[in-house]
Amino acid sequence: MRIVVVGAGLGGVAAAVGLHRLGHEVTLFERDAELREAGTGIVVMPNGLRALDALGLAGDVRGHVLPAARAGLRDWRGRPLLVTDAVQAQQEIGTPAIIDRARLHRALRAPLPADLARTATPVERLEPDAAGVTVISDGNPVARADAVIAADGLGSKLRGQLFPGHPGLRRTGRMDLRGMLPRPPGLVTDLLASQLVDRRSGAMFGLFPVGENHLYWFTDSAQHGPPPGADEARRQMLSLMADWHPLVTSLIEATPPADIHVDPITRLAEPLPSFAAGRIALLGDAAHAMPPDLGQGASQAFEDAAALTRHLTGAEPADVAQRLLRYDAERRPRANRIMRAASRQSRLTCWTGVPAWIRDASLRAVPSRLATRQLAALWHAQ
Numbered sequence: 001m002r003i004v005v006v007g008a009g010l011g012g013v014a015a016a017v018g019l020h021r022l023g024h025e026v027t028l029f030e031r032d033a034e035l036r037e038a039g040t041g042i043v044v045m046p047n048g049l050r051a052l053d054a055l056g057l058a059g060d061v062r063g064h065v066l067p068a069a070r071a072g073l074r075d076w077r078g079r080p081l082l083v084t085d086a087v088q089a090q091q092e093i094g095t096p097a098i099i100d101r102a103r104l105h106r107a108l109r110a111p112l113p114a115d116l117a118r119t120a121t122p123v124e125r126l127e128p129d130a131a132g133v134t135v136i137s138d139g140n141p142v143a144r145a146d147a148v149i150a151a152d153g154l155g156s157k158l159r160g161q162l163f164p165g166h167p168g169l170r171r172t173g174r175m176d177l178r179g180m181l182p183r184p185p186g187l188v189t190d191l192l193a194s195q196l197v198d199r200r201s202g203a204m205f206g207l208f209p210v211g212e213n214h215l216y217w218f219t220d221s222a223q224h225g226p227p228p229g230a231d232e233a234r235r236q237m238l239s240l241m242a243d244w245h246p247l248v249t250s251l252i253e254a255t256p257p258a259d260i261h262v263d264p265i266t267r268l269a270e271p272l273p274s275f276a277a278g279r280i281a282l283l284g285d286a287a288h289a290m291p292p293d294l295g296q297g298a299s300q301a302f303e304d305a306a307a308l309t310r311h312l313t314g315a316e317p318a319d320v321a322q323r324l325l326r327y328d329a330e331r332r333p334r335a336n337r338i339m340r341a342a343s344r345q346s347r348l349t350c351w352t353g354v355p356a357w358i359r360d361a362s363l364r365a366v367p368s369r370l371a372t373r374q375l376a377a378l379w380h381a382q
Contacts, residue, residue, distance in 0.1 A: 001317055012028065027145075149281050162280060203220065
């Protein structure tokens, strides 16, 4: 069966590899000039690792599992709010992996034959009919497919084509900075795998190890006006977090602006009515763009890829629409549930004033055992 995958991000590449291994005739279209991922670190939750296992793609990623640590939420000075025993959570449900995004992309695309990828080919629209789908790029047909997987990301054009009445994306009014740097020699800290929140400003800082030699950090803060460049955003964060735990500002200051990525935080304004329309299915951010607060973006895309591969096993062209409806029935309720949970978590961590003070006091009152169960439930993402 001829299958086109539009978009060579992490989820699109995983789906292309899975479908190719089934014996389908796969073509991967990417608008950029090469197959690559830019960025910093990325968290793959245990459920995402299980999806990669199902695709036969988890080998390299499982070499980067998070070392056992006490994880959780802390205040801006590093004092515990909701600190959990990650060792117990890992025993109950598994462990996340933290890996360099570019390395992960290389590992996922390695099994895909190079001649199946067509770069510098932006897909602008799809023309479905009863017998298949014509793929249009720069006004010209570039492929004919029995099924199309639209994995064209946050600002998906194909999502807008399939659901023209949908309101699309909505900015949350928050800004995300991400950076990665070599781990300072001799660094010993209990802040690894923690997120720090500030009830005064509603800002947040997270820190994770990437292997033995690097650290991945990120911030979440209010955005005023258009997104600034990396240098200006870095200055803003250093000013905003000047009285935070000293490690926070030292790590941000030590990260060159060229290694900092700045993005306005965006999510779908409302859930889609379906992840499938005839012979076309949506995957990843194109289907369920969510805030990053639960760290589930990539893992949900991998679950999409694994589910599509499973539902298209043994499929013939006449089966496609029905198979994709089964994919939608499996994935949409779960992904939308997690999307709503991520939005709730985003609102919770950016509270300020009296509501944030009550939040912090309530978190401190949660017993460690219960907090660990809550962490395990988050990693399982049921």
